Amino acid sequence: xxxxxxxxxxxxxxxxxxxxxxxxxxxxxxxxxxxxxxxxxxxxxxxxxxxxxxxxxxxxxxxxxxxxxxxxxxxxxxxxxxxxxxxxxxxxxxxxxx
Numbered sequence: 001x002x003x004x005x006x007x008x009x010x011x012x013x014x015x016x017x018x019x020x021x022x023x024x025x026x027x028x029x030x031x032x033x034x035x036x037x038x039x040x041x042x043x044x045x046x047x048x049x050x051x052x053x054x055x056x057x058x059x060x061x062x063x064x065x066x067x068x069x070x071x072x073x074x075x076x077x078x079x080x081x082x083x084x085x086x087x088x089x090x091x092x093x094x095x096x097x098x
């Protein structure tokens with residue numbers, strides 16, 4: 001099942017999307033931190049602060065995305081069958097026969 005190389009994962013199930021998003025957010029954080037920590041155009045760029053902000057933002061974004069991915073799960077099929085309070089999802093305002 002998981003060892004089959006012919007099995008293709010969708011974009012949502014692969015690691016490319018979280019890595020790409022984390023990379024973009026880390027680049028933005030690194031650039032903003034580098035420019036704002038410089039303190040003006042007369043001073044040299046603070047690449048050390050930018051690299052630290054890049055690393056922290058990358059790890060934090062990746063951690064948050066992975067936790068949210070693990071916490072999310074698909075709804076069971078019987079939820080849409082009207083087994084709840086309203087008994088039918090077609091007419092949610094209709095009162096049941098109590």
